[in-house]
Amino acid sequence: MSKVTAALPRKSLQEHERQFLKIAGQHLAEEKLGGAAAMACLLDMVASWHATRVNIEFGDYCKRWVTEGNAKSKLADRLLRDLLGLDDNPPPRRIRRAA
Template sequence: MSTITAALPRKSLHEHERKFLKLAGEGLAQEKVGGAAAMAHLLDMVASWHATRVNIEFGDYCKRWVSEGNAKSKTADRLLRNLLGLDDNPPPRRIRRAA
């Protein structure tokens, strides 16, 4: 009987992803409404990303996770969409100056 298991892809966060998580956690902790739920979902995203066998960048995984509706709280969903740049509002148009 063999106890060998298939190796999972080794995943580690890049420096900018670690900084993002640190700043995101600090920012969400300041949110009075929905901040705690959004932080819990962010932690779930990190754990889920590590558990998946799919080789995908952390940032892309987070965007997919939120886009698929995994944040069950509307407020937490809004906070995470804002954090990840998935807002429904398009960026403001730039006003062209007359030459």
């Protein structure tokens, strides 16, 4: 039997993504409330992005990660939403019209 496994897609951060992580890390380190939890979430996002087999840009993955509720702390969630430019209001749901 062959023990061949499918290769994972090679992922690397773009220069602007690396700069974003540096600036985000500095910004979150200065936050007294929730900063440490948000930094831990940011680290989790990077590790999870590298582990996923889905070919998705890092920024898009981060936004999905937060909107799916993966930040367990409300303070960290708020800080990450601010950092990623996500507003607090969910997108409006489509209204189904009766036929």
